[in-house]
Amino acid sequence: MSFGDEFLDNLLPPQEEEGKLRVRVLPGEEPGSASFQIDDEDHTLGNALRYMIMKNPHVEFCGYSIPHPSESVMNIRIQIYPEYEEETRPVDALMKGLDDLRDLCDVVEEKFVAARDSFNEEQGV
Amino acid sequence: MPSADLSQRNIVGIHAETVSNVTSTDFPGHYPGEDHTWNLANFKRNLRIKFYRNEPLHAEFDVVHIDASVANAFRRIMMAEVPTFAIEKVYMLENTSVIQDEVLSHRLGLVPIKANQDTLKRMKWYSKKPLPDGSIPSATTDDTIVFGIDVVCERKPNAPKPTATSTPHPDDLYVNHSVFAKDITYSPVGDQEESFDGNPPHAASPDILLAKLRPGQVISAQLHAVKGVGKDHAKFSPVAPASYRLLPTIEILEPIRSKAAERFKKCFPSGVVEVINDEAVVVNPRNDTVSREVLRHEEFKDKVRLGRVRDHFMYSVESSGQFDSDDIFLQSIAVLRSKCNVLKSHVETMLQLEEEKREREEGVVEDAEDVDKMDVDE
Numbered sequence: 001m002s003f004g005d006e007f008l009d010n011l012l013p014p015q016e017e018e019g020k021l022r023v024r025v026l027p028g029e030e031p032g033s034a035s036f037q038i039d040d041e042d043h044t045l046g047n048a049l050r051y052m053i054m055k056n057p058h059v060e061f062c063g064y065s066i067p068h069p070s071e072s073v074m075n076i077r078i079q080i081y082p083e084y085e086e087e088t089r090p091v092d093a094l095m096k097g098l099d100d101l102r103d104l105c106d107v108v109e110e111k112f113v114a115a116r117d118s119f120n121e122e123q124g125v
Numbered sequence: 126m127p128s129a130d131l132s133q134r135n136i137v138g139i140h141a142e143t144v145s146n147v148t149s150t151d152f153p154g155h156y157p158g159e160d161h162t163w164n165l166a167n168f169k170r171n172l173r174i175k176f177y178r179n180e181p182l183h184a185e186f187d188v189v190h191i192d193a194s195v196a197n198a199f200r201r202i203m204m205a206e207v208p209t210f211a212i213e214k215v216y217m218l219e220n221t222s223v224i225q226d227e228v229l230s231h232r233l234g235l236v237p238i239k240a241n242q243d244t245l246k247r248m249k250w251y252s253k254k255p256l257p258d259g260s261i262p263s264a265t266t267d268d269t270i271v272f273g274i275d276v277v278c279e280r281k282p283n284a285p286k287p288t289a290t291s292t293p294h295p296d297d298l299y300v301n302h303s304v305f306a307k308d309i310t311y312s313p314v315g316d317q318e319e320s321f322d323g324n325p326p327h328a329a330s331p332d333i334l335l336a337k338l339r340p341g342q343v344i345s346a347q348l349h350a351v352k353g354v355g356k357d358h359a360k361f362s363p364v365a366p367a368s369y370r371l372l373p374t375i376e377i378l379e380p381i382r383s384k385a386a387e388r389f390k391k392c393f394p395s396g397v398v399e400v401i402n403d404e405a406v407v408v409n410p411r412n413d414t415v416s417r418e419v420l421r422h423e424e425f426k427d428k429v430r431l432g433r434v435r436d437h438f439m440y441s442v443e444s445s446g447q448f449d450s451d452d453i454f455l456q457s458i459a460v461l462r463s464k465c466n467v468l469k470s471h472v473e474t475m476l477q478l479e480e481e482k483r484e485r486e487e488g489v490v491e492d493a494e495d496v497d498k499m500d501v502d503e
Contacts, residue, residue, distance in 0.1 A: 010352070023475050041464070044461075047197065050194065055163035056163065
C-alpha cells in the first residue's frame with residue numbers, strides 16, 4: 001500500500017460532535033427492510049454504496065437520497081427479498097456494501113500503482 | 126431498452142438528438158441466468174488501468190471496467206475531500222494598498238501552498254471547536270503553518286522622468302510595485318523546520334499577482350494556513366480540475382469511399398478518422414469530442430453508429446500544485462476507504478447499542494415477572 005497508516009488519522013476531517021453516532025435507523029423498520037440515515041455523507045458515498053449494495057443478490061431494492069441540500073445527511077433504503085429475510089438483515093447488507101467498497105478501493109489502488117510505476121519506467125522517470 | 130447484443134451492452138448510444146442505453150445493468154437479477162453478484166476476484170481480473178501522461182501537475186489515465194458510481198466517487202473526492210493546506214487567517218498589521226483588507230485576505234487564501242508532501246499529510250486538523258471554557262483553541266505547530274508578508278513600495282533613486290511622448294515603465298520607477306505570491310514567506314515554528322526536511326512551505330506558483338502598490342504603500346500581515354477540504358472552501362481543492370469522460374466509439378456500418386470519405390473525415394477532430402486506401406477508417410476515437418456533426422449529414426446518417434463505452438473512464442487530473450497529480454488520485458482512494466471503515470464502525474456501534482438496549486428491556490421484563498411471582502407466592 002502506498003498510502004501508509006501514519007497518514008490515515010489526519011485524512012478525514014474530525015467529527016463536529018465527537019462520539020456522536022453518524023448512523024440511525026429511520027422509523028418504519030421491518031424485518032426485511034430499513035432506511036438508514038447517515039450524517040455528513042453525500043452523493044460521493046451514497047451512489048457508490050448504493051451500487052455495491054445492489055450487487056448483493058439478497059437485496060431486492062436499494063436507493064439513496066439527499067432529503068434536503070442544506071442538511072448534510074444521506075438516507076439509504078435497503079429491502080431484502082422475502083426468501084432471504086431470515087439470513088440477511090438490511091443492516092447486514094449495509095455492512096457488506098461497506099466492506100465490498102473497501103475491498104474495491106484496495107484493488108483500484110494496487111492496479112493504479114502498478115500502472116503508474118510501469119508507465120514511469122517506460123518513460124524513464 | 127438494453128440491447129440483446131452482448132457487444133452493445135456496455136455502449137451508450139449517441140443519436141442526433143438523444144442518448145440511449147445509459148444506465149448500468151450489471152446487477153443480480155437483471156439478466157435471466159446471469160450472475161452479477163459482486164465478486165472481488167472477477168473485478169480484479171477485469172479492472173484495467175493505463176497511463177497516458179504522468180506529470181506532477183497533470184496526469185491522464187484510463188480506468189476500465191469500473192462503475193460510474195465509483196468512478197464518480199473518486200472524482201468528487203479529488204475535488205472536494207482530499208485535504209490540503211491554505212491560508213485561513215490573515216492578521217493584517219498594515220494595509221495601505223488600494224486592495225481592501227477582506228479582498229486581499231481572500232486572494233491570499235487562494236494561493237496554493239506547497240511543502241514536503243508527507244509532512245503535510247501527517248499534520249493535524251486545526252480544531253475550530255471552542256474549548257469547554259468557551260475559548261477558541263490556539264494554533265499548534267502540528268496544525269498551523271505561519272507565513273508573513275511584508276512589502277513596502279518605494280521610489281527608485283534616479284528614476285527616469287516622464288516625457289511628453291512616453292511614460293516610464295513602473296519597473297523603472299518603483300521598487301516592489303507588484304506583490305506576488307513569492308513574497309509570502311514562511312516562518313518556522315517549533316520543530317517544523319526539521320519536520321519539513323528541506324522542503325519548507327511556499328507558494329506553489331511564485332508569480333501569482335496579489336496586489337499592486339505605489340510609493341508609500343505597505344502591506345504587512347501574518348498569515349495562518351490550516352488543513353481543510355474543498356467542500357468547505359474551493360481554496361482547499363488540490364485539483365483544477367479532476368474530470369473524466371467516457372471513451373467514444375465510432376462504428377462505420379457501411380464502407381465510405383473516395384470523396385465521401387474525405388467529407389466524413391472532416392466531421393471529426395483531426396486524427397480521429399483517416400482515409401486509408403481510399404476508405405474512411407477510424408484511427409483514434411479517443412480524440413473525438415462527440416460533436417455528432419456526422420449525424421447532421423444525410424449521406425452518413427445511416428452509415429455510422431456513435432457511442433461511448435459506459436465503463437471506460439478517461440481521467441484527467443490537473444493538480445493545483447500542492448500534491449503530485451497521481452498522488453491526488455491515490456489519496457482519493459484512501460479517503461473513500463477510510464469513509465467505509467469509519468462508517469462500518471459506526472454501524473457496528475449502533476448495533477451494539479441496540480443490543481444493549483434490548484437486553485436492558487428484557488431484563489426489566491424479567492424483573493417484573495419475578496415481582497409478579499412474588500405477589501402470587503404471598
